[in-house]
Amino acid sequence: MKGNLIIGQSGGPTxxxxxxxxxxxxxxxxxxxxxxxxxxxxxxxLLQEDIVDIEDYIxxxxxxxxxxxxxxxxxxxxxxxxxxxEGNEKTYEKxxxxxxxxxxxxxxxxxxxxxxxxxxxxxxxxxxYNKKQKFMGIPKTIDNDLPMxxxxxxxxxxxxxxATSMKEIIRDNESYGVSKPTVCIVEIMGRHAGWLTAAxxxxxxxxxxxxxxxYLPEVPFxxxxxVKRIKELxxxxxxxxxxxxxxxKTKDDKFVCELGSSNDHVDAFGHIQLAGTxxxxxxxxxxxxxxxxxxxEFSSLQRCAAHVSSRVDSDEAYNVGFLAAEAxxxxxxxxxxxxxxxxxxxxVETYDMFDIHEVANVERKVPLNWIINDGTxxxxxxxxxxxxxxxxxxxxxxxxxxPIHITMNKKKK
Amino acid sequence: MKGNLIIGQSGGPTxxxxxxxxxxxxxxxxxxxxxxxxxxxxxxxLLQEDIVDIEDYIxxxxxxxxxxxxxxxxxxxxxxxxxxxEGNEKTYEKxxxxxxxxxxxxxxxxxxxxxxxxxxxxxxxxxxYNKKQKFMGIPKTIDNDLPMxxxxxxxxxxxxxxATSMKEIIRDNESYGVSKPTVCIVEIMGRHAGWLTAAxxxxxxxxxxxxxxxYLPEVPFxxxxxVKRIKELxxxxxxxxxxxxxxxKTKDDKFVCELGSSNDHVDAFGHIQLAGTxxxxxxxxxxxxxxxxxxxEFSSLQRCAAHVSSRVDSDEAYNVGFLAAEAxxxxxxxxxxxxxxxxxxxxVETYDMFDIHEVANVERKVPLNWIINDGTxxxxxxxxxxxxxxxxxxxxxxxxxxPIHITMNKKKK
Numbered sequence: 001m002k003g004n005l006i007i008g009q010s011g012g013p014t015x016x017x018x019x020x021x022x023x024x025x026x027x028x029x030x031x032x033x034x035x036x037x038x039x040x041x042x043x044x045x046l047l048q049e050d051i052v053d054i055e056d057y058i059x060x061x062x063x064x065x066x067x068x069x070x071x072x073x074x075x076x077x078x079x080x081x082x083x084x085x086e087g088n089e090k091t092y093e094k095x096x097x098x099x100x101x102x103x104x105x106x107x108x109x110x111x112x113x114x115x116x117x118x119x120x121x122x123x124x125x126x127x128x129y130n131k132k133q134k135f136m137g138i139p140k141t142i143d144n145d146l147p148m149x150x151x152x153x154x155x156x157x158x159x160x161x162x163a164t165s166m167k168e169i170i171r172d173n174e175s176y177g178v179s180k181p182t183v184c185i186v187e188i189m190g191r192h193a194g195w196l197t198a199a200x201x202x203x204x205x206x207x208x209x210x211x212x213x214x215y216l217p218e219v220p221f222x223x224x225x226x227v228k229r230i231k232e233l234x235x236x237x238x239x240x241x242x243x244x245x246x247x248x249k250t251k252d253d254k255f256v257c258e259l260g261s262s263n264d265h266v267d268a269f270g271h272i273q274l275a276g277t278x279x280x281x282x283x284x285x286x287x288x289x290x291x292x293x294x295x296x297e298f299s300s301l302q303r304c305a306a307h308v309s310s311r312v313d314s315d316e317a318y319n320v321g322f323l324a325a326e327a328x329x330x331x332x333x334x335x336x337x338x339x340x341x342x343x344x345x346x347x348v349e350t351y352d353m354f355d356i357h358e359v360a361n362v363e364r365k366v367p368l369n370w371i372i373n374d375g376t377x378x379x380x381x382x383x384x385x386x387x388x389x390x391x392x393x394x395x396x397x398x399x400x401x402x403p404i405h406i407t408m409n410k411k412k413k
Numbered sequence: 414m415k416g417n418l419i420i421g422q423s424g425g426p427t428x429x430x431x432x433x434x435x436x437x438x439x440x441x442x443x444x445x446x447x448x449x450x451x452x453x454x455x456x457x458x459l460l461q462e463d464i465v466d467i468e469d470y471i472x473x474x475x476x477x478x479x480x481x482x483x484x485x486x487x488x489x490x491x492x493x494x495x496x497x498x499e500g501n502e503k504t505y506e507k508x509x510x511x512x513x514x515x516x517x518x519x520x521x522x523x524x525x526x527x528x529x530x531x532x533x534x535x536x537x538x539x540x541x542y543n544k545k546q547k548f549m550g551i552p553k554t555i556d557n558d559l560p561m562x563x564x565x566x567x568x569x570x571x572x573x574x575x576a577t578s579m580k581e582i583i584r585d586n587e588s589y590g591v592s593k594p595t596v597c598i599v600e601i602m603g604r605h606a607g608w609l610t611a612a613x614x615x616x617x618x619x620x621x622x623x624x625x626x627x628y629l630p631e632v633p634f635x636x637x638x639x640v641k642r643i644k645e646l647x648x649x650x651x652x653x654x655x656x657x658x659x660x661x662k663t664k665d666d667k668f669v670c671e672l673g674s675s676n677d678h679v680d681a682f683g684h685i686q687l688a689g690t691x692x693x694x695x696x697x698x699x700x701x702x703x704x705x706x707x708x709x710e711f712s713s714l715q716r717c718a719a720h721v722s723s724r725v726d727s728d729e730a731y732n733v734g735f736l737a738a739e740a741x742x743x744x745x746x747x748x749x750x751x752x753x754x755x756x757x758x759x760x761v762e763t764y765d766m767f768d769i770h771e772v773a774n775v776e777r778k779v780p781l782n783w784i785i786n787d788g789t790x791x792x793x794x795x796x797x798x799x800x801x802x803x804x805x806x807x808x809x810x811x812x813x814x815x816p817i818h819i820t821m822n823k824k825k826k
Contacts, residue, residue: 013588041590048591072584078591163815164720171485171818172717175426177454178461178491184713207818299709300597304585307577307721310814390814401723401803402576405584405620 002031002329003105003132007054008039008046010111010118011079012142013072014154015161015306016317020110020138021074022064023321025054031329037102042078043109043118047091049098056411063406068314069396070405071306081114082121085128092125099133106134106328110321112141112152113361116336120360123334136324137336137356140317142303144195147362148354149338153320154303156313156389159199161305162188162298163390166203166211166243169296174239181234183285183293184241186211187278189302191247193365194218196302198378200243202387212240217247218365219375221256226281227288229376234291246277256280307403311392316349323351347388415444415742416518416545420467421452421459423524423531424492425555426485427567428574428719429730433523433551434487435477436734438467444742450515455491456522456531460504462511469824476819481727482809483818484719494527495534498541505538512546519547519741523734525554525565526774529749533773536747549737550749550769553730555716557608560775561767562751566733567716569726569802572612574718575601575711576803579616579624579656582709587652594647596698596706597654599624600691602715604660606778607631609715611791613656615800625653630660631778632788634669639694640701642789647704659690669693720816724805729762736764760801 007024009017021038028036040050052075058067067074085092099107109119116137123135139146144155166186173184188197194216204210212233215221233240248256260280278295285293320337327335335353342348370382396403420437422430434451441449453463465488471480480487498505512520522532529550536548552559557568579599586597601610607629617623625646628634646653661669673693691708698706733750740748748766755761783795809816 013585044591050591070584071581073588076590077588079589080591160814165714165718167815167818168484168717168719169713171483171820172426172713175486175490176492177489178457178463178493202815205812205815207820207822294712296712296714297710299707300582300585301578301709301714304581305578306581387813392814393811398806399618400800401573401805402580402615402618405580407584407620409620 002033003103004035004037005033005106005108005325006037006039006051006099006102006104007075007108007110008042009073009075009077010042010109010115011077011140012303013077014140014142014303015071015157015309016154016314017072017110017140018070018074019068019314019317020140020153020321022067023318024108024325025058025064027322027325027329035102037104038075041076042080043082044078044080045076046095046098051102052408057406057408059412066397066404066406068318069306069394069403071304074406074408079114082118085121085125095122096131096133105132106325108136108138108324108328110138110140112143112146113363116146116356116360119334119336120356123356126333134328134331134333136328136332137359138320138324139336139338142196143190143193145193145363145365146359147364148336148359150341151339151389153313153317155195156310156316157306158196158302159202159386160310160390161302161308162196162199163202164308165298166200167208170203170208170210170239170241173241177238181238181240181291183230183282183291185278185282185285185293185295186241186243187246187276187295187297188243189298190217190245192217192363194245195366197243197245198366198382199386201378201383202390211243212237213242213376214378215242215244215248215376216366216371216378217245217249218368219371220251221248222251223284227284230285230291231289234289244277244281248277307396309394310390311394312347312389314394319351327353344384344388347391415446416516417448417450418446418519418521418738419450419452419464419512419515419517420488420521420523421455422486422488422490423455423522423528424490424553425716426490427553427555427716428484428570428722429567429727430485430523430553431483431487432481432727432730433553433566433734435480436731437521437738438471438477440735440738440742448515450517451488454489455493456495457491457493458489459508459511464515465821470819470821472825479810479817479819481731482719482807482816484717487819487821492527495531498534498538508535509544509546518545519738521549521551521737521741523551523553525556525559526776529559529769529773532747532749533769536769539746547741547744547746549741549745550772551733551737552749552751555609556603556606558606558776558778559772560777561749561772563754564752564802566726566730568608569723569729570719570721571609571715572615572799573723573803574715574721575609575612576615577721578711579613580621583616583621583623583652583654586654590651594651594653594704596643596695596704598691598695598698598706598708599654599656600659600689600708600710601656602711603630603658605630605776607658608779610656610658611779611795612799614791614796615803624656625650626655626789627791628655628657628661628789629779629784629791630658630662631781632784633664634661635664636697640697643698643704644702647702657690657694661690720809722807723803724807725760725802727807732764740766757797757801760804
């Protein structure tokens with residue numbers, strides 16, 4: 001008889017991270033795994049032996065459906081990187097002792113680059129010391145920056161939120177037409193990779209002009225050129241909308257968001273004020289052009305707005321969870337499930353898996369040849385790549401007009 | 414035979430402002446009005462004779478359905494207050510000349526306090542100079558601060574967006590549990606009235622603890638007390654979420670958002686940085702408590718996120734538009750349609766109308782006895798009042814995973 005399974009969720013939550021958890025649970029039920037454990041707050045919680053029995057909360061198909069519709073890590077998450085094995089054997093021994101004590105044979109971890117490092121370290125240790133446990137990675141990141149996989153679960157729903165909100169923001173910004181032009185700068189997540197910011201381009205359609213400019217962190221940002229382009233646009237347009245990545249850097253490698261704080265501003269109480277990239281650029285535009293300007297930050301809504309999730313994304317998140325568990329049951333270890341796309345129109349995806357050493361700690365950025373117009377837009381190749389990810393919706397269950405979520409507030413038994 | 418009709422949209426757009434427009438168009442079709450004109454960018458556009466023929470764009474029941482699902486003023490909007498009649502007769506003569514030239518007999522204006530002032534001025538002028546035109550006001554404001562009406566179309570959908578997003582943000586903020594507490598401060602619109610900020614309270618339910626503190630602009634804000642309360646909460650909670658109105662003021666009548674800029678901070682380029690209320694309070698919390706803190710601004714999304722509109726709100730917006738047109742056809746003038754609530758459980762609303770002089774320029778705030786816990790929360794009376802407004806949803810029509818909107822980009826004929 002097989003041993004038990006433990007699953008952890010790690011890094012920034014997404015709208016569909018719990019779909020992967022639902023897939024894992026379904027695979028366990030199919031396989032007849034006796035106990036399904038969850039790390040409460042990821043590997044950081046596991047190190048404190050904070051482990052929950054998932055079937056204290058989730059026991060039915062309806063629970064799984066509700067779980068798929070619940071954003072943000074059901075089990076709680078962490079940002080914690082395991083130290084190198086050498087010199088830290090005690091930490092690893094502790095983890096394996098905990099696993100052995102609970103008769104855990106299958107260890108799944110759902111996250112991005114850093115989280116895949118956890119799988120790498122643990123599977124390396126297991127190989128070195130001949131441990132029985134199998135370790136499988138389940139990809140998850142709104143940043144879409146994991147390698148080897150065509151795209152990452154979580155990205156599609158964030159992209160759908162961004163493109164949807166961008167359409168609505170552009171409509172809003174276009175509604176004033178008599179007075180002087182209004183420049184609206186929208187800040188989108190992604191420190192190093194511009195995948196999320198690129199998603200703003202999907203708002204362009206027959207009923208929407210899309211953002212006028214899109215700036216990704218893959219290309220150095222030139223403030224003077226930016227101001228020049230805005231001035232040029234303002235000659236013919238009343239509404240100018242710009243999408244910028246939070247991670248924009250100037251040619252001399254300074255974050256744009258840091259420029260606004262360069263004078264060590266402190267207020268009357270001695271507090272330092274920090275402005276975001278969009279807030280800073282909005283103030284630059286106001287001062288340099290005299291135009292009206294404002295900024296919008298999507299903030300954590302872009303990773304948790306499950307009320308506008310993508311069906312394709314949710315299904316894929318479920319599938320990579322299910323397949324990771326199945327692979328572990330079949331004896332696979334030290335690998336991450338990946339998504340491959342056979343055809344984009346019609347959209348057909350398949351699944352594969354890759355050695356975790358090829359995945360961990362590697363960041364995949366937007367190809368430079370997809371960034372066009374001197375670094376101010378993304379190409380049709382990007383649109384062709386990304387459009388399938390936002391298709392379909394997974395509507396929340398609602399009560400009294402609001403989404404219902406499943407939580408760990410109350411045990412079932 | 415009756416004359417023609419003109420409708421204008423004014424002030425900040427909402428998710429359902431076009432439902433009112435749809436109601437007006439439907440009433441015109443029912444009545445057999447020959448021409449339905451639209452002011453392009455409100456009264457400001459009208460003064461420039463920028464008038465559109467609405468049936469160049471909207472001709473079918475399907476168009477009306479799509480219009481209801483399109484956020485932000487279809488016709489364009491403005492913030493423009495007519496000058497006093499005395500001494501500015503030329504301006505008024507110009508307006509009436511334009512109306513006469515187009516044989517316009519019915520003048521509808523859809524907006525908030527300032528927009529109702531436009532109806533008041535024009536109907537006063539018409540009475541004084543014995544003009545034939547009828548002037549009716551259609552209420553609209555996410556701020557919910559118009560008097561005489563139980564609530565305002567536009568508020569329900571914004572409230573639904575706020576409560577939905579708040580549930581998702583709280584889940585997101587709760588996902589980190591091992592490290593130190595995280596304080597998330599969410600800034601919500603409403604300079605003078607706290608109706609929108611109060612809506613954050615609706616997120617509290619069996620599956621969500623709701624915000625820990627809610628601060629409305631009706632009550633002076635005490636920063637020291639705020640910091641004390643956060644420190645107290647941090648003793649037992651890992652996730653602390655606070656809803657604040659953008660219009661919070663201290664006891665000495667200073668906007669909190671201005672405190673952050675009190676040292677005239679300029680960056681390396683000489684640009685002045687302005688922080689929002691939440692951004693400022695997040696920096697205060699970080700410095701004063703050492704806790705992790707972050708801020709979220711709902712910004713214009715709270716007025717244009719039509720993908721999460723309320724069905725009740727959309728229907729009511731449609732009804733006040735329809736009824737305003739009908740009232741004008743019946744010879745009423747100088748009035749605004751209002752919503753009265755006969756019963757809250759089950760929810761039954763009726764409609765009435767009031768003299769525009771009782772409405773224009775009056776701001777209705779949240780009753781002080783609905784603000785509890787020393788100004789840090791709202792009462793169950795508020796919840797009982799507001800919960801019906803967010804019931805039901807009006808799903809956008811979609812293509813390729815994104816909402817479709819109807820726009821003035823292309824004429825039908």
